[in-house]
Amino acid sequence: MKIMSDIKVTKVGIVGIGFIGSDHLHRLTKTIANVDVTAVCDIVPGKAQKELDRQGLKAKDYHDYHDLVNDPDVDVVVCTASNEAHYEIVMAALKAGKFCFCEKPLALDANQCMDIVKEEQKHGRRMLQVGFMRHYAPEYVQMKKMIDDGTIGHPLMMDERHYNQTQPEEYDSSRSIIETAIHEIDLDHWLLNDDYKDIQVFGVRKSKYVQNDQIQDPMIVMMNTKGGVNIYLEVYVRCQYGYDIKCDVIGEKGVLELPTVPQVATRLNAEYSTAILTDWKARFESAYDIEFRDFINHVSQDESPVGPSAWDGYIAAVTADAALQSLAHDGEKVDLDFPERPAFYVEK
Ligand SMILES: NC(=O)C1=CN([C@@H]2O[C@H](COP(=O)(O)OP(=O)(O)OC[C@H]3O[C@@H](n4cnc5c(N)ncnc54)[C@H](O)[C@@H]3O)[C@@H](O)[C@H]2O)C=CC1
Ligand SMILES: O=C1[C@@H](O)[C@H](O)[C@@H](O)[C@H](O)[C@H]1O
Numbered sequence: 001m002k003i004m005s006d007i008k009v010t011k012v013g014i015v016g017i018g019f020i021g022s023d024h025l026h027r028l029t030k031t032i033a034n035v036d037v038t039a040v041c042d043i044v045p046g047k048a049q050k051e052l053d054r055q056g057l058k059a060k061d062y063h064d065y066h067d068l069v070n071d072p073d074v075d076v077v078v079c080t081a082s083n084e085a086h087y088e089i090v091m092a093a094l095k096a097g098k099f100c101f102c103e104k105p106l107a108l109d110a111n112q113c114m115d116i117v118k119e120e121q122k123h124g125r126r127m128l129q130v131g132f133m134r135h136y137a138p139e140y141v142q143m144k145k146m147i148d149d150g151t152i153g154h155p156l157m158m159d160e161r162h163y164n165q166t167q168p169e170e171y172d173s174s175r176s177i178i179e180t181a182i183h184e185i186d187l188d189h190w191l192l193n194d195d196y197k198d199i200q201v202f203g204v205r206k207s208k209y210v211q212n213d214q215i216q217d218p219m220i221v222m223m224n225t226k227g228g229v230n231i232y233l234e235v236y237v238r239c240q241y242g243y244d245i246k247c248d249v250i251g252e253k254g255v256l257e258l259p260t261v262p263q264v265a266t267r268l269n270a271e272y273s274t275a276i277l278t279d280w281k282a283r284f285e286s287a288y289d290i291e292f293r294d295f296i297n298h299v300s301q302d303e304s305p306v307g308p309s310a311w312d313g314y315i316a317a318v319t320a321d322a323a324l325q326s327l328a329h330d331g332e333k334v335d336l337d338f339p340e341r342p343a344f345y346v347e348k
Pocket of ligand 2: 164179180183237280
């Protein structure tokens, strides 16, 4: 007797095969069930094919994302290209009527994000998810639940750190905000169930490891929420020693502390030590896995994705635009005001 399976294989095309594109390619072919990566694309000739070969995979290799987006063998577009290419790739995917997963930031600024929001709404249902994977990290999910439960009373302050070991030489202040701090910008109001009231961004003494004058590194981001919570975030993208993410939520009765990834501690030669990770791949591995499982589960059934939305991408971009404005004006406080979340983007 032949057993019929109703499990549908989702045909995915990935645009941008750099650091995270390669990682998601591996994830979608080796970790997430019922996915066929039918096509890849990178603007640099040969780059995507080299990665396919390295991972022992076969897929169509395009150099122009339009060809991938319009390929009938691609049902879902995953955009892992550089920030400046997100807008055009996402718009093309939406215009072609395809579900789309776009890495953060959704686009370069709030205007571009609003265009995407409007394009998505033409479909009458959500078609897009943004790669704010921390919403899926079990430790942040637990923190949110404890904040909602009132475990520490009302949150009063947040104390955060977003340190990268290093970044490419051309990394500038704008990227520190729209590519690095954007994670906390997106995450904190979600954790707190609150909206931002204002933001301030300023530099401190520069690290000697900063080679260009286009970046302020480290920089301090401060936000106040409408509910009166003060958020303090250090962004330091060339800290040299490792990848270090801190998130303390200080409440009326206690403190919630984000755990670091479990590492075996060593007691040896009169020393007690634990390793610190060096990049986001290992630090948020389970979050990326859960995120893609959820996204694929929905779109494979022709259902809208339910993870971070284009509206979340837009809210983050409005905040990031204000952050850049503050940095350009020596850390002046910039007020924030957001339009009401449209019904289209309210969770059902
Ligand atoms: N959620 C997360 O934790 C992470 C998200 N990201 C995001 O993913 C994106 C990519 O980051 P990385 O992989 O680190 O950068 P990368 O520079 O290593 O890779 C980007 C790739 O996109 C390609 N590309 C650029 N424009 C293109 C176009 N028009 N068509 C096709 N390919 C194009 C580049 O040639 C490059 O290979 C960024 O937007 C970044 O913010 C990156 C790392 C972690
Ligand atoms: O999203 C990411 C990168 O694009 C970004 O460049 C890093 O700073 C972040 O830590 C990482 O999570």
